[in-house]
Amino acid sequence: MTITTPNLGKLFTSCTCRPVTTEDIKILSEGDWISEKECPWSWKFKNFCQDMAVGVWEGKEFFVPINLLMVCTVVETNPIEKFLKSDSKFKVGSCVEWRKFPKTIYKIIKPVVGGHVTIELAENFNIKPKPPHRKRVALWKIKLLEHTSGTDLGFKKGDRVRDTFMPLKPRSGMITDTPEKWAIVHWDGVEHSANGQQWSYEYLEKIENWTVADENAEIKPVLPPDAPIAVVLFAGGGGVEAGMVEAGIRPLVAVEFDPKKPKLSSAIADTHERNFGEYGCKVIRQTVQEVARIGFLGFPLNPDHLHASPMCSNFSPAKAGGAVETTEDMEMASAVASAIRYLKPKFFTLENVKRYSSSQSFKIIVQALDEEGYTWRCEIITLLDCQARERFIVRATKGWLPPLPDPVQLLGWHEVIADLIPSMKHSELVPGQKKALDKFLASNKPTPLLIDRVGGRGGYKAKPAHLRCSTIVRSHFTDGKGANRNKFADIWLPDGTIKSLSIEAAARLQGFPNWYKFPPDTATAGSIIGYSVPPKFAAQLFKSLQQAPPIEVQIHSCQERIIQHNWHIQNLEAESKQTKTIKEAIKSNKGAIASLVQRVDQLLEELIIYRQFLALGCDQYQARVEVLKLLNYGN
Structure with missing residues (x-):
């Protein structure tokens, strides 16, 4: 017997769950049952979105942080074999890695009893906090290690590698030594001791076709794990992506394929992978129309940026006989509109030639933006300081739309x-x-x-x-x-x-940066050069989109979210049966309101008019009320 609850998930009367491991993340597939730590509900796994797992129940999606994700190992007495670990391989004397301290090596000193094993610290690499010397832990918290040298696995000193331990937050670095069990890696942008950091070979992947730049070349930007993420349609060789990286944005998915020039398109995609693979960017070698037909499978939902540069040859002034819009152009626009509706990005941008602004294709995209509630602006912009290149640029967002970057200063x-x-x-x-x-x-x-x-x-x-x-x-x-x-x-x-x-x-x-590597x-x-959006302009555009909204806009946003949380609380309190889950949800919403009110107070203190009210003798509450009235937001 199970209990089905609308809007919340499925409640099994008999279900065993445990925290997810790295191995589980690799084998999780659509339809597997997942849950959240200290939550009684279960959902069917759909996909990963950034550092969240997406579960589905009754057509609704539920987002679970990976650090709280649980996998169901037994569902109504039915064991899920792929999530059950065998005890036989964990023998006394075997070396294991403890998930809580992934930079240490432990040895099993007592046999497995009741799904737990006693381990003792074998090697410590002076990490902080210091791991315990001896501990009894559950089997799912440890991983068996094999004594294999890096050379045997094909790694050598000087190899450029990427970390696959957390595939949704990739990073890259260089191997400085290849002893047994662990590689010594210096990660890009991370301050290490002189000895670097020990990392399991299992979680390293070589970056092929890496070319060491000369001493005069620009250093390739290093992005933090929490950098904003982007999806790029009609990517080409990555001109937009180069600008995104310069602006601190991580391109995560790029779609590039031209069925009319398959050989050239493949070579361009190869170059894209060589330049942006280390940032975790995946090149989808299909047309945008094909990707749209399968529902953008595997794409991250709600990315920070979605960019599209549809093919412009039919709208170009250089086209013989004039511009003639085709059915294919409108199909590409419809695919872009589908991406807007499905992915729901924070920001949407589009680049094309000037004539695209009066096309039926653009009207299709505008309809999607309007239906989804985006505020959008379009302009004809001079993209580069040293080249006569004007383009039609569209920017859209559901919140405050930052101003464009300053006009370029022309150069010879x-x-x-x-x-x-x-x-x-x-x-x-x-x-x-x-x-x-x-x-x-x-x-x-x-x-x-x-x-x-x-x-x-x-x-x-x-x-x-x-x-x-x-x-x-x-x-x-x-x-x-x-x-x-x-x-x-x-x-x-x-x-x-x-x-x-x-x-x-x-x-x-x-406008390409010097670190970009071209094919011979x-x-x-x-x-690549002729097709690309100038990276220098792209960097300026995406930097401008990351500007913080004015204080008045931030206050307005906080007030709207407070109203939303209050409505949610009222709906929950109206439920006839106040379950533990509902009470926790009410408590969570009240906590969110308190945080937002605190944020509003912090923002008000930055306004000159608020400080003037205080100088006139108003107390903080009176000053707050008067300023909010002047801002037309009410109290």
Whole structure:
């Protein structure tokens, strides 16, 4: 017999639960029964969202922090075999790891009795707090260790690795030694002793294709485990993701696949993985439409950011015969709208060419934003200081929408890449370039010139040093068949020297950070550069979105949440049967209200007008009431 309770979950009359382990997280699958510590209700596991497990019952979702997550090992006398551990492998003398102190090694000194075992400290690595020397613990709290050296497992000194112990909060570092049992790892952004940190080989994964940067290269940003997370649609090579990382945001999922250019798309996705894999970013090699049809399976719900850059070729001014919107364009927009409705991000952003603003595709996305209650703004923005590149930008959120970053201060192309010119390869001008050079010198003083090598009917453009370069597009780097162009632009210097513009320089003009690693072939690297949202602009955009709201807006938000908690309390108190769970929920809501009231008081103290009321002789309560009245929020 079981008791089914609407809105809360399922209450089994006979159910055994235990705290989840790392091994359990790996084997948890949809439909397994889970619960929460000190909670009588159970739900069917759906997926993980950041550091929460999502359980489902009667169509409603319940979020359980992983540190409170319980797995059901026996349900109405039916054992769940995959969550039951065998006692036979835990023998006296075996080395084990205690889950509570994962950086220590214990030995079993007494045989298993009643699902518990006595362990004694074997090795201590001077961690704090100091673990107990001897302890009797449950079997599910320990893990059997094998004496295997790192070399046997394929690890060596200098390897770049990522930590898989908590897959939802990834970090990376470098191995400095490979003894038995544990690797010695120096984690990025973490202060260690000279000996580094011991970490089990079981929880390490090598980062392949790692290239050590030269001493002059920028250091790749290190993100904290609690960094905001993002989902990117139509990701390309990761221009947006590079900007996100610079802004302190962790790209967690990126969707990249172009069925019209599968080989190129695969090469671009490979480059994306090499640059952002260490941040835990997973590249989904499917179209956004395909991902939408399966309900964005495995995507994190409520991410901090959702960004989309739908393909713009049909809206581009460069398209021969003019822009013609297709059914495929509207299908992509519908997939983006589905992502907004399903994922419910805190912020949504979109980038495209200017003509996209008047398309039916954009109207489909706007409809989803309006239906979901988002406040949105759209603008035409100059993205870069050194390149003539304007784009249509959309920003949306359900709360306060921060202002845009300050307008860029325009720079000449030469100022941005002057330090790279000496190392570029020598070149020679083609006849069309010579004609453009002669035309410029006929009416101007000699100055460094950036001359396109891909002229066409419009002729070859020559840009003097003080002007911004032309918009960088993919066609600069590939011919009509998609093959590499060995040279795509040249630089003429007043002393007669001619240099061939390098991929590195083109990437910098497009706003890529120096730490981004491009593939060796020009077609793929150039496609990444030409397709990408400039990372420099993306960093400024996402930094601006992380601005704290004005104090008045924060107070308004707190007041609204207080009202919501009060309504919840009234509904709970109206229940005829006041169960323990309901009483705890009422207590929790009252605690939340107290915290919010305290936060409002802290915010009020930052307002000048509040301090002026106090100076006029009002007590704190009177000043609080008067300020809230002036702010039109009421008391």
